[in-house]
Amino acid sequence: MTKKRQILFSVIRGLLAILIALLVATLLIFLSADGSSFSEKLSATGDALKQLLVGPLFRMGRSGTTFDFKRLTDILASMIPIIFTGLSVCVMFSANQFNLGAEGGIMLGAFTTGMVAVYVPMAAFLHPVVGVLAGGLAVPALLKTKLNVSEMVCSLMLNYIIMYLIKYLMNTYLADKTKGQIQSYEFLETSRIAPLIDNGSKLSWGFVIAIACVVLIGLFMFNTRWGYTIRMIGINQAFAKYSGMKVATVIVLSQVLGGFLAGIGGGIEMLGRYPTFSWSSLPGYGWTGITIAILAGNNPWFVPFASFFMAYLTKGCELMATYANVPSQLIDIIQGVIFLFFAAEQFLSKYRQKLVVKTAQEELAAKAALEAQKGGAERA
Numbered sequence: 001m002t003k004k005r006q007i008l009f010s011v012i013r014g015l016l017a018i019l020i021a022l023l024v025a026t027l028l029i030f031l032s033a034d035g036s037s038f039s040e041k042l043s044a045t046g047d048a049l050k051q052l053l054v055g056p057l058f059r060m061g062r063s064g065t066t067f068d069f070k071r072l073t074d075i076l077a078s079m080i081p082i083i084f085t086g087l088s089v090c091v092m093f094s095a096n097q098f099n100l101g102a103e104g105g106i107m108l109g110a111f112t113t114g115m116v117a118v119y120v121p122m123a124a125f126l127h128p129v130v131g132v133l134a135g136g137l138a139v140p141a142l143l144k145t146k147l148n149v150s151e152m153v154c155s156l157m158l159n160y161i162i163m164y165l166i167k168y169l170m171n172t173y174l175a176d177k178t179k180g181q182i183q184s185y186e187f188l189e190t191s192r193i194a195p196l197i198d199n200g201s202k203l204s205w206g207f208v209i210a211i212a213c214v215v216l217i218g219l220f221m222f223n224t225r226w227g228y229t230i231r232m233i234g235i236n237q238a239f240a241k242y243s244g245m246k247v248a249t250v251i252v253l254s255q256v257l258g259g260f261l262a263g264i265g266g267g268i269e270m271l272g273r274y275p276t277f278s279w280s281s282l283p284g285y286g287w288t289g290i291t292i293a294i295l296a297g298n299n300p301w302f303v304p305f306a307s308f309f310m311a312y313l314t315k316g317c318e319l320m321a322t323y324a325n326v327p328s329q330l331i332d333i334i335q336g337v338i339f340l341f342f343a344a345e346q347f348l349s350k351y352r353q354k355l356v357v358k359t360a361q362e363e364l365a366a367k368a369a370l371e372a373q374k375g376g377a378e379r380a
Contacts, residue, residue, distance in 0.1 A: 014295055014297075017295075017337070017338050018309070018338060020337060021333075021334045021337040021338045022334070024333065024334075024337050025052070025330055025333065025334050026045065026049065028330065028333065029045050029048045029049065029052075029320075029324075029326055029330070030042070030045045032326060032327070033045050033048065033326075034325060044324065047323075047324050048320050048324035048326050051316060051319040051320045051322075051323050051324050052313070052316035052317065052319070052320050053316060055071075055315075055316055055319040055320075055323075056071055056075060056312045056315040056316045056319065057071055057072055057075075057312075058071075059071070069199070070199050070200065070201055071315065073197055073199060073201035073203045074201045074202075074203075074315065075308065075311045075312055075315050076201075076203050076207055076311075077201050077202045077203040077204070077207070077273070078311045078314065078315070079207065079210070079304070079307045079308060079311045080204070080206045080207050080210050080265070080268060080269055080272065081106060081265045081266065081268075081269040081283070081285040082265075082285050082288045082289055082292055082307045082310060082311065083210040083211075083213070083214065083265070083292075083303055083304060083307045084106070084210060084213065084261050084262060084264055084265025084266075084268070084285075084289075085102040085103075085105075085106055085261075085262055085265055085285045085286050085288065085289025085290075085292070086288075086289045086292030086293050086296065086303040086306060086307055087213060087214065087217050087261045087300055087303055088102045088105065088257075088258040088259070088261040088262040088265070088286075088289060089102055089258065089286075089289045089290050089292070089293035090217070090221075090293045090296060090298045090299070090300050090303060091217065091221070091230065091254050091257050091258045091261065091300075092254050092255055092258040093234070093293055093298050094221065094230050094231050094234045094254070094298045095230045095231075095233050095234045095250065095251055095254035095255075096233060096234040096235075096237060097151050097251060097254055097255060098151060098152040099151045099152070099155045099255055099258060100152055100155045100156045100159070100286070100290070101155030101156075101158055101159060101255075101258075101259060101262070101286070102258065102259075102262040102285075102286035102289045102290070103159045103282050103283075103284070103285070103286025103287055103289075104155070104158050104159035104160075104161075104162035104163065104282070104286070105258075105259045105262030105263050105266070105286065106262045106263065106265050106266035106269070106283065106285050106286055107159075107162055107163060107166065107266060107279060107282055107283060108162050108166070108263060108266065109262060109263025109264060109265065109266030109267045109270075110266035110267060110269060110270040110277065110279060110283075111166050111266075111277060111279075112263070112267070113263075113266065113267030113270050113271060114184055114187065114270050114271075114274075114276070114277030115174070115184070115277070116191070117187035117188055117191035117270075117271060118184055118185050118186070118187060118188065118277075121188055121190070122190070151255070159282060159286070160282075163281065163282050166279075167182075167280060170182050170183075170184070170277075170280075176276070181278065182278065182280060183276045183277060183278035184276045184277040184278070185276065186275050186276050187271065187274075187275060187276065191271055192271055192272075193205055193206055193268060193271045193272040195272075196208065202272065202273045204268070204271075204272030204273070205272070206268035206269070206271075206272040209264075209268060210265075210268070210304075211304065213261065213264070214300055214301070214303055214304055217261070217300040218299075218300040218301045221300055226250070226253065229245050229246075229250050230250055230253070230254050232245065233245065233247055233250055233251065233254075234298075262286065262289075265285070266285075269285075287335075288310055288335070290339070291306075291310060291335045291338060291339055292306040292307055292310055293306075294338070294339060295309065295310075295338065310335070313331055313334060314331050317329075317330050317331040317334075
């Protein structure tokens with residue numbers, strides 16, 4: 001199947017999965033809507049869907065519907081951490097490594113960055129850089145290649161080990177006891193990442209860094225030898241091994257790079273949005289990153305679009321909970337349905353087979369035409 005048709009198949013599959021998820025969401029909204037009659041429930045469902053689909057960008061009131069720039073910047077700000085976790089999962093999944101450690105990685109990255117921002121004074125232009133890099137270097141992965149430990153189980157358990165270790169350190173040694181909740185001392189002013197747009201949305205220069213990382217990872221995955229090796233191992237590890245590729249080294253590289261990206265995302269989120277470190281549980285960005293990677297087809301270039309979609313839906317669900325009395329947990333159901341249809345191998349398999357057959361027929365026809373042309377030239 002040609003590259004264009006692979007992209008077409010991925011887009012069609014993604015749109016259908018999203019459409020089915022939205023249909024499921026509509027049904028759930030209808031069932032939970034206020035009103036005793038069918039028409040009342042239908043009207044309430046329509047109002048809720050307006051908040052879900054239109055509300056994230058437009059403010060609806062008695063005077064009409066107006067574009068709200070701050071809501072757009074809110075969405076862009078909430079994209080920052082999930083772009084990094086989406087890229088992290090893309091890299092690891094491309095190597096066929098089902099590492100679920102992006103959730104713990106982003107929390108550990110945020111924690112280590114926060115501690116640098118509290119306890120390591122330095123020049124203003126160096127502080128955020130060193131803090132973020134300290135977060136990014138927090139999550140190496142060697143157990144898979146050294147001990148053949150299942151990376152999925154191991155990373156899943158490590159997420160909670162990281163969470164409880166951070167809670168222990170905060171509760172015992174690092175918390176500011178003068179505050180009413182468990183949080184660190186305030187970050188030094190030199191460590192803060194400046195806002196990109198100062199309108200109260202928390203949209204920082206971290207968004208620009210996130211887009212730059214998308215470009216770098218996209219070029220790395222599709223324009224370098226290491227990126228090709230990662231993708232080849234993901235396609236057929238045995239073939240890659242017998243071709244002379246250093247499979248164990250590349251698996252470690254993919255997981256370290258994934259952990260590094262997740263850690264950077266946590267550091268940028270912490271320095272760009274919060275004055276202190278106060279996370280007491282896993283933030284959820286890593287789980288969302290898995291959905292984003294699946295939506296993007298493990299292609300880093302599509303991660304910003306998938307991130308915008310998820311951030312948009314999350315904002316819409318928050319507005320529904322506020323204005324339409326619909327539980328905000330609906331976003332988790334939508335993510336689950338999308339994940340279900342992307343994980344189903346047989347979903348649209350017949351359509352994919354037709355594309356493969358059509359491509360093969362076109363290639364055979366083109367080859368036959370070329371041979372006929374060469375034969376005619378030789379006879380002439």
